[in-house]
Amino acid sequence: MKTLTEKRTNLLRIIRLTAFWLATGIIGLETAVGAGWDLLQIPFVIHVMDVIHLPYYVLTIIGAWKAVGVIVLLAPGMPRLKEWVYAGLIFIYVTAGALHLAAGDISGAPGPFVFADLTLVSYYLRPAGRRNYGPLFSANVFSFLSMRGQKAAYWIFTALVIFQLGSGGSGDLIQAAPVVDGMALLGYPAYFCVILGIWKILGAIAVAVPGLPRLKEWAYAGAIFDLTGAVASHLFVGDGVEKVIFPLLFTGFTFASWALRPEARRELHISPLRFAH
DSSP: OOOHHHHHHHHHHHHHHHHHHHHHHHHHHHHHHHHHHHHHTOHHHHHHHHHHTOOTHHHHHHHHHHHHHHHHHHSSSOHHHHHHHHHHHHHHHHHHHHHHHHTTOGGGSHHHHHHHHHHHHHHHHOOGGGTOOOOSOSSOTTTTSOHHHHHHHHHHHHHHHHHHHHHHHHHHHTTOHHHHHHHHHHTOOHHHHHHHHHHHHHHHHHHHSSSOHHHHHHHHHHHHHHHHHHHHHHHHTTOOTHHHHHHHHHHHHHHHHHHHOOGGGTOOOSOSSGGGO
16 A cells, blocks of 8 residues: 555656646647748748848758757657757747847747746756766767876866857957947847847856856857857858858867866756656
8 A cells, every 4th residue: 555655756746747748748849840930931930030130041040950959859868968959949949039029029029938938847847867967978088188188178178168158248248349240241130149148158157167067068058059050150141161160160169178078067967856856
């Protein structure tokens, strides 16, 4: 016979699992449908781009990320990739809501923020198998470097990442003329710089401070999304190779910092919410 405590625990587990799949199902459906709409560039999403003043090619970039993300989100396992998907969804939804507000479209802002909340519900209720990721690599792929060499390389690449995020974010926030002009050539409005700048500054802080491995994972994911998005933007507008060298180079620096970071800055096997185990 099960005790009252065991029955209550099982009931709570069922409720939480149901809530997780309900939130995840809604987010998964929205992401899958959104990916299709974005890639097909149907009239509705074209209208949204017109409202928030973003170039249409952004739909292709976001649609491709969503198509991959929804597969990772709904599939079993792959907890570290899921971490990046959750981060990407939050970045997309919060940025979309902020863009609607910045463009004066108040009625269009609540929807993205609601989906951001549902994403957080899914994130915090996810079972242990979807949250506790293991080591980055099964073996030390940097064994050709001494431990001191690995540590030195980590701090060099990390300093470059922090500099890129911090300086780039600062330039975006103050809307420096070269930054605004560059964004305009890519088809982005000036207020997009401010939103992007806030994300970059937060990312620089997360990478720089000790601990906080989950936030670091999100910061690295955000940096990669930003840099690869910049590369894609330059290619879509027909810019030359010289325009993509910088973001490609810093994409490599970011991956190197991410892969070389020490144990205390990368692994976490403890669930943020005890009931999620």
